[in-house]
Amino acid sequence: MARVPKLWNAVDGVLDNNNWGQILVDYLGVEHAADGTHSALSVVATGSTTSRTLANRFAEVRNVQDFGAVGNGTANDTAALQAAFNLAVSSGTPVYLPEGTYRITSSLTLDGTSATQRIHVFGDGPHASVILNQAGASNPTLNLLGTSGLATFVGSIFENFRIDGDASFVNNAVYLQNVTWTTFRNLVLTPNGHGMTLDNTTIINRFENVDVWPTGYTNVGSTLLVNRDGFRLTGSGAKDRNAFKNCSVYSGRFGVWSEATALVGTVFDGFVPVTTWIPGGTYDGRSSAIGASTLTDTAQAWTVNALADFLVTIVSGTGNGQTRRIVSNTATILTVTPPWDTADTPVALAYYQISGAGMAFFGGGSPVIRD
Numbered sequence: 001m002a003r004v005p006k007l008w009n010a011v012d013g014v015l016d017n018n019n020w021g022q023i024l025v026d027y028l029g030v031e032h033a034a035d036g037t038h039s040a041l042s043v044v045a046t047g048s049t050t051s052r053t054l055a056n057r058f059a060e061v062r063n064v065q066d067f068g069a070v071g072n073g074t075a076n077d078t079a080a081l082q083a084a085f086n087l088a089v090s091s092g093t094p095v096y097l098p099e100g101t102y103r104i105t106s107s108l109t110l111d112g113t114s115a116t117q118r119i120h121v122f123g124d125g126p127h128a129s130v131i132l133n134q135a136g137a138s139n140p141t142l143n144l145l146g147t148s149g150l151a152t153f154v155g156s157i158f159e160n161f162r163i164d165g166d167a168s169f170v171n172n173a174v175y176l177q178n179v180t181w182t183t184f185r186n187l188v189l190t191p192n193g194h195g196m197t198l199d200n201t202t203i204i205n206r207f208e209n210v211d212v213w214p215t216g217y218t219n220v221g222s223t224l225l226v227n228r229d230g231f232r233l234t235g236s237g238a239k240d241r242n243a244f245k246n247c248s249v250y251s252g253r254f255g256v257w258s259e260a261t262a263l264v265g266t267v268f269d270g271f272v273p274v275t276t277w278i279p280g281g282t283y284d285g286r287s288s289a290i291g292a293s294t295l296t297d298t299a300q301a302w303t304v305n306a307l308a309d310f311l312v313t314i315v316s317g318t319g320n321g322q323t324r325r326i327v328s329n330t331a332t333i334l335t336v337t338p339p340w341d342t343a344d345t346p347v348a349l350a351y352y353q354i355s356g357a358g359m360a361f362f363g364g365g366s367p368v369i370r371d
Contacts, residue, residue: 062088063096071100073132078104081131085110089117097123097161101130107143112152112179119153123161126188126211130162133191137169141191146178148201148237154181165192167216170227176202178237185209190216195230195249201237208245214252225253225356226306230274233258239365241265248272253356257309263365270370273358284315284353290346293339297352301331307354312336315353319346325362326354 042051062084065071069080081102088095089110108131110117123129133141141163146152163173173191174184177199185208189195195212198205214228230249233239239260244267249255255273289296295312305328312334313323322344324336334354340346361367 061094061096063098064102065098069102071098071102073101073103075103076105077102078106081108085119085121089119092118094120094122097121097129097131099124099128101132103132103134104141106135107139108141109143109145110153112144112146112150114147116150116152116154118155120157121161122157122159125160126162126186129160130164132164133171134166135169135171137171140172140175142174144174144176144179146180148178151180153179156182158183158187159185162188162190164190165216167192172197175199176205178202180204183208187211189213192216193228194232197232197234198239198242199235202242203238204241206243206245207247210247212247212249212252214249228252229254229257231256233260238262238264239266244268244271246270249274253310254358254360256359258361258365259363260365261363263361263367266365266367268367268369274356285351287346287348287350287352289348290340290350293336295334295336295346295352296332298332302329304330307334310354311357311360312352312354314346314350316351317347317349319344319350322346325360
């Protein structure tokens with residue numbers, strides 16, 4: 001093996017006088033890469049038997065800082081993180097997020113629409129490794145796109161980091177479309193939007209110890225709860241056999257909002273949903289007219305469709321206790337589904353209240369819920 005030149009010493013009696021030049025040439029040529037770095041240096045791990053180059057050893061994990069990520073909360077680390085993700089997918093190696101705050105200005109996208117992809121992303125913990133999304137509205141932090149019928153992202157894992165949003169924009173922390181067999185664990189999501197959206201055929205996934213603060217680490221006014229749910233199950237296709245274990249949602253509109261018609265085998269185990277939100281002011285009042293699927297309050301001046309997906313409950317008088325989903329609204333009229341119960345139709349001047357809820361399953365799917 002090539003080596004560095006040695007001076008004579010009393011221990012081994014080695015003397016390389018007059019041979020230093022050749023010895024250095026041999027050393028640089030064998031132990032260094034062509035660029036003079038030590039990436040070609042081979043080492044044997046303690047207790048093992050086979051030497052491997054440092055380049056191969058370091059490539060076992062893709063550290064985002066090796067791709068130029070800074071992690072100081074101000075540098076734009078989008079390109080570095082995306083490059084690390086892309087190489088990790090193609091090589092089958094994990095991605096490491098060292099302690100730091102990694103600011104991004106566009107979504108980090110994993111496109112599995114044409115081929116199966118697998119990735120393992122991990123950090124030093126939710127309060128150490130942070131991805132800060134400043135991408136603007138409608139740009140989820142993690143954007144996983146698959147194809148129905150194709151087993152995309154099988155075996156992928158995302159764990160031990162946090163996703164923060166920007167108060168100026170409404171975004172998903174994680175958007176999943178046709179994703180299967182993927183695990184999310186030990187995450188904190190503060191996206192200023194939905195925590196996780198499961199769209200189309202997203203099945204057989206596991207969510208464990210995921211804490212979601214849709215509005216950030218604050219309790220906010222009612223208007224800021226619009227489009228801020230913990231877990232949102234939407235779109236066509238099944239949401240079967242997804243497991244939610246020891247997850248929590250705080251300071252949001254709904255802990256779980258679902259329009260899925262199929263939730264076969266989906267389990268919520270030890271799930272702590274958001275406490276039902278009971279606002280005041282313009283979010284409760286007394287109706288001036290009731291239709292088959294409408295409630296009118298001429299004293300209001302609601303923002304058009306700002307109340308879509310909230311719940312409205314009759315809290316006194318005829319129809320007391322009926323709760324309906326708001327599908328749209330004008331400045332003074334709520335349109336609800338399903339229609340009011342014809343056997344106990346609310347009447348004008350009924351008092352109502354608009355709110356979110358812990359869990360709401362509008363599509364008819366029936367998951368298993370355990371304490």
